[in-house]
Amino acid sequence: MAAAQRIVIESCSIATVDAADTEYASGYLVIADNRIEAVGAGKAPEGLENVVRRIDATGHLVTPGLINTHHHFYQWITRGLATDHNLFNWLVALYPTWARIDEPMVYAAAQGSLAMMARGGVTTAMDHHYVYPHGSGDLSGAVIRAAREMGVRFTLARGSMDRSEKDGGLPPDFAVETLEGALAGTEATVKEHHDASFDAMTQVAVAPCSPFSVSTELMREGAELARRLGVRLHTHGSETVEEEKFCHELFGMGPTDYFESTGWLGEDVWMAHCVHMNDSDIAAFARTRTGVAHCPSSNARLAAGIARVPDMLKAGVPVGLGVDGTASNESGELHTELRNALLINRLGAHREAALNARQALRLGTHGGAQVLGRAAETGSLEAGKLADLVLWKLDTLAHASIADPVTALVFGAAAPVTASFVNGRQIVENGRLLTVDEDAIARSTRDEAQRLARISAKA
Numbered sequence: 313m314a315a316a317q318r319i320v321i322e323s324c325s326i327a328t329v330d331a332a333d334t335e336y337a338s339g340y341l342v343i344a345d346n347r348i349e350a351v352g353a354g355k356a357p358e359g360l361e362n363v364v365r366r367i368d369a370t371g372h373l374v375t376p377g378l379i380n381t382h383h384h385f386y387q388w389i390t391r392g393l394a395t396d397h398n399l400f401n402w403l404v405a406l407y408p409t410w411a412r413i414d415e416p417m418v419y420a421a422a423q424g425s426l427a428m429m430a431r432g433g434v435t436t437a438m439d440h441h442y443v444y445p446h447g448s449g450d451l452s453g454a455v456i457r458a459a460r461e462m463g464v465r466f467t468l469a470r471g472s473m474d475r476s477e478k479d480g481g482l483p484p485d486f487a488v489e490t491l492e493g494a495l496a497g498t499e500a501t502v503k504e505h506h507d508a509s510f511d512a513m514t515q516v517a518v519a520p521c522s523p524f525s526v527s528t529e530l531m532r533e534g535a536e537l538a539r540r541l542g543v544r545l546h547t548h549g550s551e552t553v554e555e556e557k558f559c560h561e562l563f564g565m566g567p568t569d570y571f572e573s574t575g576w577l578g579e580d581v582w583m584a585h586c587v588h589m590n591d592s593d594i595a596a597f598a599r600t601r602t603g604v605a606h607c608p609s610s611n612a613r614l615a616a617g618i619a620r621v622p623d624m625l626k627a628g629v630p631v632g633l634g635v636d637g638t639a640s641n642e643s644g645e646l647h648t649e650l651r652n653a654l655l656i657n658r659l660g661a662h663r664e665a666a667l668n669a670r671q672a673l674r675l676g677t678h679g680g681a682q683v684l685g686r687a688a689e690t691g692s693l694e695a696g697k698l699a700d701l702v703l704w705k706l707d708t709l710a711h712a713s714i715a716d717p718v719t720a721l722v723f724g725a726a727a728p729v730t731a732s733f734v735n736g737r738q739i740v741e742n743g744r745l746l747t748v749d750e751d752a753i754a755r756s757t758r759d760e761a762q763r764l765a766r767i768s769a770k771a
């Protein structure tokens with residue numbers, strides 16, 4: 313075996329986000345192949361062999377790479393529409409357009425979504441894709457190909473919908489799959505693409521869309537399928553008051569009880585939003601270690617409400633952050649979620665004690681790794697973990713006068729990314745992607761957005 317190639321990063325602040333929240337005002341980090349070999353205070357040890365690169369990171373903060381836990385990549389080509397709607401009205405306005413997507417559109421949209429996040433310090437991405445129109449091509453394959461080319465670590469949550477208008481659901485009849493089709497398509501995607509290894513770049517989760525677009529049979533059989541295949545489960549839950557009312561009317565119980573009754577609480581489950589949770593809902597999530605993807609910008613955009621993140625954390629619920637689809641969060645980058653998680657939660661019951669900057673950074677890193685089931689591999693800077701990390705430049709106009717680097721990163725403007733590493737490989741340099749042509753992606757996403765608008769106007 314070839315000797316490990318080392319990259320040494322030094323003279324920087326480091327926030328490890330380990331269990332003790334260890335930080336170094338001036339420290340070093342050694343990457344050996346795709347792992348972190350060492351991290352500590354002061355200069356790197358003398359005499360390291362096979363050092364192929366030495367980075368003087370003066371003026372920088374190094375953190376674990378950001379981890380996004382909820383997104384819908386295809387929405388990149390339907391941004392800026394239905395801008396003054398609540399969730400249900402917004403969905404009804406957009407479903408007819410979404411049902412016209414095809415493989416080239418989804419590939420371009422995935423590239424746009426991934427590029428925006430990656431250039432802003434995301435090293436692990438996820439896509440909850442649930443629109444599979446008949447004859448639209450290999451949409452899951454297109455998304456996975458885009459993530460592989462970008463070089464980010466990736467979880468595809470293979471979604472599905474089978475409850476259309478004729479069954480009391482929200483999507484139009486032509487936008488959904490059959491129960492059998494959804495389960496077979498999901499199983500095939502897991503078998504073709506899921507990698508269970510420690511340094512996996514691609515994983516797949518089973519992810520029926522939401523209680524109001526999925527039959528009870530698909531929820532139940534989806535959970536059984538995931539457990540049979542040994543993969544995680546993801547869906548939307550408790551997003552709005554309208555959803556709560558829908559669940560009471562259709563199932564005679566609230567969303568959390570409905571999830572419990574269909575096998576959807578457990579340490580292998582994470583759920584987007586969880587805005588409308590009472591104390592016993594939070595206790596049920598804590599007891600079962602069910603994870604939450606907190607999406608504060610999307611919740612504000614759709615006037616959904618404020619998730620009780622401080623109460624969830626206090627109860628022991630694993631919580632990560634999510635951009636959510638960019639039709640409800642046009643910025644599409646995760647720094648906004650660090651900042652908005654902190655600010656929006658301070659508008660809730662706990663006021664200034666709700667969250668601090670270090671808790672916000674933890675949500676966006678270690679918390680994300682927890683809910684994706686990858687906390688042993690990534691989410692903190694510790695020897696033996698995967699080399700997924702970001703060098704944030706904090707000595708420019710935007711941040712130089714803020715003394716504490718973590719405060720600068722979370723409270724301040726989006727910090728320039730000097731370098732971002734995934735699996736030991738650098739994918740961003742000075743804010744530009746090294747793996748793909750950002751300008752070409754800007755053009756192709758605009759072209760595909762226009763093509764989709766033309767097709768759906770004709771339909």
Ligand SMILES: [Zn+2]
Pocket residue numbers: 382383384548584636637
């Ligand atoms: Zn969503």
